[in-house]
Amino acid sequence: MARKKKDSKNNMRKSEPLKTVQPNAAGIDLGSREHWVAGPPLSDGSPNVERFGTTTPELLRLADWLSEQKVSTVAMESTGVYWIPLFEILDNRGFEVNLVNARQISHVPGRKTDIIDCQWLQLLHSCGLLRGSFRPGDDICRLRSLIRERNTIVAERSDWVRRMQKSLDQMNVCVHHAVSDITGVTGMAIIRAIIDGERDPKVLAGLRDPRCRKSEEEIADELTGNWRPEHLFNLKQALHVYDQLCAVIANYDSEIIDYIESLQPPENKDLSAPPPKTKSKAKTIAKRGQEPLRQALFGMSGFDLTTIDGIGVDTAAVLISELGTDFSAFADENRFVSYLRLAPNISISAGKKVPGKFKSVTSTRVSNALRMAATTLRNSKTALGAYYRRISYRKGASVAVFATARKLAQLIYRLVKHGQAYADAGAAAYEARFTQRRLISYTKALKDMGYKVEPLAA
Structure with a gap:
């Protein structure tokens, strides 16, 4: 008996419209001469769009208009530097401002041609489809x-x-x-x-x-x-x-x-950073006159990034000024490393790795600073230096710089987020651990092939 065909049309689910999760959201299309702002739709469903200039009085009027529309959260693209004055004004007024990457918006399907940019931003933001870029505090x-x-x-x-x-x-x-x-x-x-x-x-x-x-x-x-x-x-x-x-x-x-x-808390005013562990780093800091800056950064943050091998005072200043002292925005060190564009770029097609090209957007100020720090470890007699040389011997200097910069990012995250102090085991200890791992791997491989491995008598 032939099976009765199912009616596929009856089994099809009706497509549901996007749910509004942020009804008091607004979208702003930024420009050099004018800003277009879309607020929540009016009661009759008609668009709620206004145009403002870029002068300071116009930006203040824009903020007042958003308050009148009872807007609580705003989304805008990071267009050049035009967003900075408006961002600062809205942030001081208490709005939740989300700075959105234009690439993220372009990846959202379903854009209609009869809708202007500010309305599209408002729609996506009201549905919770936009994610704000990381931006540290105003200080x-x-x-x-x-x-x-x-x-x-x-x-x-x-x-x-x-x-x-x-x-x-x-x-x-x-x-x-x-x-x-x-x-x-x-x-x-x-x-x-x-x-x-x-x-x-x-x-x-x-x-x-x-x-x-x-x-x-x-x-x-x-x-x-x-x-x-x-x-x-x-x-x-x-x-x-x-x-x-x-x-x-x-x-x-x-x-x-x-x-x-x-910016130093009152309880840290009298604190001073411990002296560098190595004489060479202490000599370099003294020669460049960077000790006052190192002490100031320690008093503000409560930790000393220069305790990590390869991290100098200039690099520590870049890290703190770009990321701040609160890493709660990064759930774990893998997300932190990914944000710094130091995660391996592995392209996979049909289950196989294919060559991938690094794009220009994979470079950030922090990652560049960490790469420069990694190159200073090339001849270092430390565990990180031994790690750099091992990777360089196997895969080349460029990969070694990338891998060591990633390792530095992990150590920085552990120090800032969890207070895990860095302790250098030394190049000799690292080489001994690496040799032991190789010995275990080779022994297991030989046993799988039926050989018995015994150490030579001393």
């Missing part, structure tokens, strides 16, 4: 603005150092061969003497610091040049800009330390 954002601008000026200063070196190379004055760093004591003394008119290589070599490895005779051989006037003028101007940038950076350092100290 940390202020610190972030200072440190970002300082790091930009530091990068500009590095460019002018290269210009000085180019002018010297064009005159065949190889200061960078005579000393390891032309911005050090000896290098700057030689450059300033050249600007002041000194041309005798022996006199210039006599300006060497007693700690220099090369002798005066070796340095003098590198300081004989052709002294063309156009290159001397370029060198003078580059040095002048370098000095100005150094003064600006010093002003930023003073302002940053003062602001960090203003």
